[in-house]
Amino acid sequence: xxxxxxxxxxxxxxxxxxxxxxxxxxxxxxxxxxxxxxxxxxxxxxxxxxxxxxxxxxxxxxxxxxxxxxxxxxxxxxxxxxxxxxxxxxxxxxxxxxxxxxxxxxxxxxxxxxxxxxxxxxxxxxxxxxxxxxxxxxxxxxxxxxxxxxxxxxxxxxxxxxxxxxxxxxxxxxxxxxxxxxxxxxxxxxxxxxxxxxxxxxxxxxxxxxxxxxxxxxxxxxxxxxxxxxxxxxxxxxxxxxxxxxxxxxxxxxxxxxxxxxxxxxxxxxxxxxxxxxxxxxxxxxxxxxxxxxxxxxxxxxxxxxxxxxxxxxxxxxxxxxxxxxxxxxxxxxxxxxxxxxxxxxxxxxxxxxx
Amino acid sequence: xxxxxxxxxxxxxxxxxxxxxxxxxxxxxxxxxxxxxxxxxxxxxxxxxxxxxxxxxxxxxxxxxxxxxxxxxxxxxxxxxxxxxxxxxxxxxxxxxxxxxxxxxxxxxxxxxxxxxxxxxxxxxxxxxxxxxxxxxxxxxxxxxxxxxxxxxxxxxxxxxxxxxxxxxxxxxxxxxxxxxxxxxxxxxxxxxxxxxxxxxxxxxxxxxxxxxxxxxxxxxxxxxxxxxxxxxxxxxxxxxxxxxxxxxxxxxxxxxxxxxxxxxxxxxxxxxxxxxxxxxxxxx
Ligand SMILES: Nc1ncnc2c1ncn2[C@@H]1O[C@H](COP(=O)(O)OP(=O)(O)OP(=O)(O)O)[C@@H](O)[C@H]1O
Ligand SMILES: [Mg+2]
Numbered sequence: 001x002x003x004x005x006x007x008x009x010x011x012x013x014x015x016x017x018x019x020x021x022x023x024x025x026x027x028x029x030x031x032x033x034x035x036x037x038x039x040x041x042x043x044x045x046x047x048x049x050x051x052x053x054x055x056x057x058x059x060x061x062x063x064x065x066x067x068x069x070x071x072x073x074x075x076x077x078x079x080x081x082x083x084x085x086x087x088x089x090x091x092x093x094x095x096x097x098x099x100x101x102x103x104x105x106x107x108x109x110x111x112x113x114x115x116x117x118x119x120x121x122x123x124x125x126x127x128x129x130x131x132x133x134x135x136x137x138x139x140x141x142x143x144x145x146x147x148x149x150x151x152x153x154x155x156x157x158x159x160x161x162x163x164x165x166x167x168x169x170x171x172x173x174x175x176x177x178x179x180x181x182x183x184x185x186x187x188x189x190x191x192x193x194x195x196x197x198x199x200x201x202x203x204x205x206x207x208x209x210x211x212x213x214x215x216x217x218x219x220x221x222x223x224x225x226x227x228x229x230x231x232x233x234x235x236x237x238x239x240x241x242x243x244x245x246x247x248x249x250x251x252x253x254x255x256x257x258x259x260x261x262x263x264x265x266x267x268x269x270x271x272x273x274x275x276x277x278x279x280x281x282x283x284x285x286x287x288x289x290x291x292x293x294x295x296x297x298x299x300x301x302x303x304x305x306x307x308x309x310x311x312x313x314x315x316x317x318x319x320x321x322x323x324x325x326x327x328x329x330x331x332x333x334x335x336x337x338x339x340x341x342x343x344x345x346x347x348x349x350x351x352x353x354x355x
Numbered sequence: 356x357x358x359x360x361x362x363x364x365x366x367x368x369x370x371x372x373x374x375x376x377x378x379x380x381x382x383x384x385x386x387x388x389x390x391x392x393x394x395x396x397x398x399x400x401x402x403x404x405x406x407x408x409x410x411x412x413x414x415x416x417x418x419x420x421x422x423x424x425x426x427x428x429x430x431x432x433x434x435x436x437x438x439x440x441x442x443x444x445x446x447x448x449x450x451x452x453x454x455x456x457x458x459x460x461x462x463x464x465x466x467x468x469x470x471x472x473x474x475x476x477x478x479x480x481x482x483x484x485x486x487x488x489x490x491x492x493x494x495x496x497x498x499x500x501x502x503x504x505x506x507x508x509x510x511x512x513x514x515x516x517x518x519x520x521x522x523x524x525x526x527x528x529x530x531x532x533x534x535x536x537x538x539x540x541x542x543x544x545x546x547x548x549x550x551x552x553x554x555x556x557x558x559x560x561x562x563x564x565x566x567x568x569x570x571x572x573x574x575x576x577x578x579x580x581x582x583x584x585x586x587x588x589x590x591x592x593x594x595x596x597x598x599x600x601x602x603x604x605x606x607x608x609x610x611x612x613x614x615x616x617x618x619x620x621x622x623x624x625x626x627x628x629x630x631x632x633x634x635x636x637x638x639x640x
Binding site: 048051052053072073074076078079080082084086087088089090091099100103104147151 | 530531532533535536537538539540541542543546550551554555
């Protein structure tokens with residue numbers, strides 16, 4: 001029943017600004033895919049092309065094996081939750097949420113039941129008869145969300161649906177969205193700015209930059225093995241350093257970096273390659289023992305700042321080379337600012353990126 | 356201590372200002388609008404047997420003689436009927452013409468919309484008389500002068516630019532996302548028009564209709580050129596008392612007759628707009 005979504009070679013320009021260039025990907029039936037990327041990279045534009053509000057200059061959209069390019073938006077059976085909410089200002093909350101069901105000629109009792117369910121889910125009970133301008137920003141956003149989810153379409157499109165909610169509610173609604181989506185097997189494209197959210201709920205994360213797709217992977221892969229500097233930097237925080245390969249033999253390679261000489265995994269490097277390395281702050285482990293294992297990178301530096309983050313302690317460490325490294329260590333680690341620290345980075349935890 | 360005193364003094368000043376400002380505005384409005392009306396009312400009630408002349412501050416004897424005369428012995432009743440009928444038809448015609456045009460120019464962003472928008476406004480800057488003479492000739496050739504059709508056509512031409520302007524702005528300020536959201540949820544063109552476009556431009560439509568109606572009710576030049584002598588309206592009757600056989604008392608009666616329905620219409624429409632549609636028009640988006 002669930003639908004496969006194929007986006008094939010989409011180009012879209014506004015005047016002479018290329019908003020999407022050669023965007024292609026496939027989303028398997030029932031998958032939950034997140035689009036992640038900086039502001040203005042074309043996420044909304046892509047959703048609008050999928051929903052049919054914008055005609056692409058090039059390329060096709062398939063739902064299953066049907067080409068959708070010529071199908072008007074009202075015949076596409078998608079539901080979109082708009083970034084601008086796009087609530088009908090002259091209709092009440094109830095009428096807004098119910099709109100899609102009414103268009104689909106669902107029985108009235110069924111309509112009422114489903115509206116009640118979804119209003120409970122997004123915590124709007126009691127506001128049925130308000131007009132959108134009588135709601136707070138977060139309440140308006142939840143109406144927009146409810147209005148899209150309720151129709152149970154083939155494909156759900158979310159454009160930052162939770163951006164205006166407080167952390168607690170966001171987490172609850174996010175889980176609810178995921179449960180509904182799973183139980184009904186609706187293929188879903190979800191746009192967010194929040195990379196933690198993307199990693200938490202997606203089957204697949206697609207990273208976009210400047211109208212292009214940079215990487216499409218499952219959350220673990222995209223976090224641990226970002227394919228470019230952009231992805232490493234955009235998703236999570238990362239120490240990105242440049243380096244030159246000194247020696248590559250067998251399973252390990254030796255790289256000269258701005259942190260010093262490091263051993264890394266050999267991913268087919270050739271001596272003389274210039275590469276970028278990504279080290280996640282939480283992969284930097286303070287070393288208290290005296291004995292050093294031969295396959296570890298052991299480094300020392302001076303703690304410039306120790307910032308208490310609640311769940312962790314973030315250290316900014318200045319290396320001998322003046323390069324500053326960020327480390328995220330256990331919250332009860334005892335360090336004082338200005339002291340020397342010795343730490344370990346396991347070669348497996350260093351991700352190598354070309355250019 | 357001292358600070359508190361100054362504070363309370365400031366408060367007092369603000370209170371006074373808050374009271375004075377509306378009061379001042381009200382007085383100006385009273386002088387501007389109220390006095391002429393009062394003046395016309397008094398003149399319309401003057402008894403012709405006891406003329407109102409200097410140095411009397413008020414007429415010495417009031418009577419409804421002029422009112423009776425105007426209703427009994429002139430064409431005023433028919434003219435009132437004509438005026439309302441013509442204003443009604445003009446409003447309908449403007450609505451029918453303006454709605455699709457404004458949609459095309461405001462929403463569809465056709466090539467050359469900007470140019471058309473300026474063309475549309477041109478009639479507003481043409482002197483009425485100049486346009487009237489030319490139009491009168493044209494309508495005469497077309498064989499519609501002296502008919503209701505002819506008068507409706509010229510009234511529509513005069514009022515249409517205002518109606519168009521208001522509706523174009525309405526259409527332009529409608530967020531595209533809203534229309535897209537409706538299509539996305541399955542709405543076809545009919546539903547989009549009746550449930551989204553129409554309610555959202557309703558405030559503009561009411562304002563435009565109000566304006567058209569009043570413009571048509573008050574139009575003299577073109578009505579006279581095209582309609583006279585077969586079609587008389589309240590303004591043409593009024594002007595006939597302002598010419599050579601100037602009769603201030605009778606003119607006062609007719610001008611009040613012209614004023615009252617407009618005033619009522621304005622008040623009712625204003626209230627309606629406020630309560631029903633302002634919310635929708637000003638809703639936070
Ligand atoms: N109708 C339009 N006309 C011209 N340029 C447009 C139009 N719509 C979008 N753009 C441009 O296309 C680019 C992509 O816009 P888009 O709305 O898809 O960004 P986004 O990734 O959704 O950003 P955000 O995260 O800020 O919502 C932007 O640079 C934007 O200025
Ligand atoms: Mg966007």
